[in-house]
Amino acid sequence: MSKDITDEDQCRFVSSRGILKSTKTHVAEPKSSMRKIPWEFAKRLNSRAEVIYLTPEMLPTFAKYHLWRIRTPFTLVTGDSDWGVNERDLTPALLNKLLNNRYLDHWFAQNLDHQHAKLTAIPIGLDYHTLSHADGKTTGHDWGNRVAPLRQEQEICQIHAAAGPIDQKKTQAFSNWHFAADRGDRQQCLSEFPAETAFYQSTFLTRRESWQLNASFAFTISPLGNGLDCHRTWEALLLGSIPVVKSSPLDSLYQDLPVVILDEWSDFTTERMHYELERASHNTYDFSRLHLSYWLDVIAKRQPAVAERMTIDAFRQQTAAYGRELEKKHGSEQSA
Incomplete structure (x- = not known):
């Protein structure tokens, strides 16, 4: 089947997966609320990753094992999850580590409930993935x-x-x-x-x-x-x-x-x-x-x-x- 039928990034209207698939660095086979960072994806989390899409559940692993490898400005996008960007789902320490990272240029987040100059809310949009x-x-x-x-x-x-x-x-x-x-x-x-x-x-x-x-x-x-x-x-x-x-x-x-x-x-x-x-x-x-x-x-x-x-x-x-x-x-x- 042709790409424009099966991929959310070819749709006109906003969706979590449409945003995900439009970013430069994202998992090849996304699953909602993924916790594990696949090895093939992990290898791409470096200074060539200009825009990175992660689920919030991936953030603890990302911050602990991969953030240090990025030495150029990058944009973080989070979503495809029910977790929010807040101090309930993510710890204050984790939020501070990410937001205070000198190379994090900006963070665009679904389910955003935290205030910071580097944070901007984006919508969850339509659910195309459940039936696709x-x-x-x-x-x-x-x-x-x-x-x-x-x-x-x-x-x-x-x-x-x-x-x-x-x-x-x-x-x-x-x-x-x-x-x-x-x-x-x-x-x-x-x-x-x-x-x-x-x-x-x-x-x-x-x-x-x-x-x-x-x-x-x-x-x-x-x-x-x-x-x-x-x-x-x-x-x-x-x-x-x-x-x-x-x-x-x-x-x-x-x-x-x-x-x-x-x-x-x-x-x-x-x-x-x-x-x-x-x-x-x-x-x-x-x-x-x-x-x-x-x-x-x-x-x-x-x-x-x-x-x-x-x-x-x-x-x-x-x-x-x-x-x-x-x-x-x-x-x-x-x-x-």
Whole structure:
């Protein structure tokens, strides 16, 4: 199969693996939350490694056995994990050792919850890898059959297009995370989110079916999962559903995007919901932050291209055109 079908770095929209595969130095066969640094990869952790992608779980080994070998400025990128960059998942001593290293130019991190001049947050983006060939699976998943990353991108664009304009969607906030309510702040969200503004998916569905249902709602509730960031937030934006999140250290990632940021889950009353829908329906946004290329520019310290500001429905039309372009180029098959 051609590279542009199977690799996340050929997708338009941002994902953990898309960022990983776009960096100069990364593991050849990535696995989420990898702890061990493979030998072939370890040999490349030297002064020729200009941009290095690691999972946070690799950082203790990297700092102890490999950091000393780097004697030229380098950029560190971490992600593809539920671990955060904070003093809970990583020790203060480890953070200090890395951040105070004279050759570390900058560190771009998913699930960032630590302040330092060398640290910048990047998004978790879409999850293309669970259903793709990237993890080497030979069977399907509870979410559905294997689907290559670019096919998944085609699928989400087509579902977004078919769902129609934002003002024709159901005026409630969709949820499908309550089937795993023991993670993050989900129990708190369940108990505090106003019942009249929430819709809870009644049974477990394949991801495609859940995406289709999700896209029919104007809002999507997106509490924490295993990590600080959540794929659901970024999926919702690409389904034309406005994410509803609680304020966190990641608020800056949502700048100029149609995201409702609450102080408390209980704040999403009927009045607030209608106000946010009216406001979002007429506002224009810069959707550049959904693009992989935007974040690659940020990491490379290039000026990111800024897209023309547009309404939510204009963005739907743009993604619909992109979905048609992908179908014309690659066909309509869903499985990889």
